Amino acid sequence: MRPLLGVIGALAVLGVFSSVVRTLVMPRPSSSGFTRVVLATLFVPFQLLADRCSSVERKDKVLAPVAPLSLLVTLVLWLLSFLVGYALLEAAVSDLGVKAALDEAGSSLFTLGFASSNRSALTAVDFCAAATGPIVIALQIGYLPALYSAYAAREAEVTLLQSRSGSPPWGPEILARYSQAELLDSLDQLFSNWERWAAQVNESHTTYPVLIQFRSARATRNWMVSLLSVLDAAALSLAFNPSRRPQTPARMALRAGYVCLRDLADVRGIPYSADPMPDDPLDLDYGSFLEGVERMRQQGFPMERTPEQAWPHFRGWRVNYENLAYRLAYDIDAVPAAWSGSRRTPSVILRPTTPKDRQPAAR
Template identity: 50%
Template structure:
């Protein structure tokens, strides 16, 4: 039985190490160190409390989660004492002839200082003394822990309570600015920013060092330190974006302190985040919500230097630094579902702030209830969607699939595979090479790539026909995703059209320098950088940002002449009026967090569907060499795009850029049925979509 004692002794030592490590990380070391034991306890208690309010809204959730903090304190002490009891019991059993029950009884007697004294050997007495010291020391540490926690809690809640008069309950960034201009107290904003800059730094230090503070809720259900911090940061970002010359310097400082504090807490909780996001990265807040907030501020008397369209890229550039972390913390802490604070794990409608009635005699100021529409959030597990009554609004982004085939079209002229043969017999519809057109108003159209089949595609699309004048055209320009021949050759068909704008990444513009010079002899075109910070606005009311999704260099580019950089990009196109979002990514080498984030905010996704499987060309034409180097992520297989798209069921998902060997071209194939079963579509040329 010696091996049993050895195992028991080893397990006892491991348990004690885990317990002491958790105690030191939580109570002693002044740094935000992760304790798996404490966070597992938080996870378990939060879900157990949620079970007591299965159908309740936020008020029910708030009532039960009020008990989370005291239960955490009691649970930590009980877990540590229980772990110490088990650990010392196992060691006593391993180091003595005592039975299991006797060893645990002696460990408990020593740990809780009940006066039991062992008559065994010296090493058992030493172990008894160590156990006897552990209990009181642990309880003393826990008692000393409480004043630190409640001191930080009181400092935090004082500022949260003071914010109520300025921001309402629950707090909302635009409401902070509106109230100051309504009652002529806008000069008090710098002091507010200074107070919250200090508080943010305090919370970043205290809440990352003692994460248990995250479970302490405010005394009032509609108050929250997280919601308050987000509101102050949003107010500062709005002021900097709308009126940069009048915004106080404290606005920048509170933003920096705020997102630094949120990131410190995120590190302590091991929440992943992008440390240096691009200002043009997408956010979940939509332009429509921003525009309505600006309209409300204007009615309150706020005078903006910039209009909403000009201010939006600047506001988004600030908010991208803290939105994702703030939303995740609000979700984990079950914070009050205020406006602009993201989804929750429970079903609840975003709650607007309540503004007191203006009771001044005479014609007072008009009442300005928040204009942002309030609708229920999605259920847990669904992709985050934007606020607003989208289901009842006409979607303004119009997309025409001019072509959906990969290079060479379908059927390909030099291929006699089964699919191409069926297309030649008229059994399958032919497809032209991949290209699309997008518009926000139905009058100004922008091409997404320019295929070699562009002339036929334009002729077959009435919305793109010229007129009303002899040389008028609805085309305003082209957005290039890469420099592949089947995406840029069609530019020559547009020669002679004056005033076009072609957006492309720097390497693409560089390699197309000879073509740019040649086309410039016919008409003057502009060639701006598609990756410019903050994105760009197209005529027709579309806001566009480009994002790198690959680095595949075209074959015709000599390796010596190639330059590093984003050779392949995807576009996120958002309509300013409706907030509808299109993600266009016809060339994807690998699924990335950037692409996943784009799809999470999209209403419609046009995605690279070149190959169904990694060995597709070898199966279809008995020649597999070269497919792996083509830089296209297969639909199926490990890490395939279909698996990734399944995580975003809220968007309309369409495969494009289909190779002539892809069985998805045949609507009767089992591969097509497999994709359709997951809600992903394969549409013919000429299809028009709205989002």
């Protein structure tokens, strides 16, 4: 039995080391089944409780702790797995019983030093265990600033969008408010900012997938819904005003946005069509499209094409990102905003409030 215990212990230690390295050290997308299972398992009871909440605010409060809590639970389970693995190795190279092996492994792993042996085989395992505990804890501590820095960078642009589109954001509302404030020339800057934002989120959220589950500070704000609204604004701008120049920022924002969504889908194992056809079906219907167009028209957004002419062009852009955006918004139970798909439970679609543009009186 001792060789078998040694093999099982070595596999346990090496497997957990692999999970730690993939999660905390490798600066590239690298899937760790251990952390995925921890997050998914922890998510279930919170989601079941959130499904019983009647308001968006209560649901958000229930789901907000899941991702941060998963970091703590993952660390604890890593250490416990190391404890078991090293205890099995201790038992394999000595005549220690289960309790004595756990005592010796725990004493070394957590650097307590209350149980030790002068046998060379045990001492070697003790040294490895003693190095493992501080290294894993230090890596986790160093991991948190990088994680929260990426989160803060993501949320800064999401918060800025609130003044441009209201909360929750909506693609037609962005164009309507820019037109209302006579800032249409600044749309290119918005699209350029979100092109860079999409690239940064792509890099950070594929490297640290737990960020996908981190929620915004307000229940009516959400990074996925914000990205979808900007992509819709870019698609609407291109569909209605083909002669407007330059068109590059809107096109590049769309490209960066759906590339980001596809890379996130790859990390989460979500299937998608890599080359959708412009006439593939959409969940967004023409009637909902007209509601958005009417909001834009009310604020004087210029339109070279009629809605009937613009619809095929708009759907040709939206087919690239709609399914993935809807699936991710469903998975993270994002705020039920307009044009963002269905949710786990029936929800009232929230729309941004219409602002009154009050300007100082002329003197």
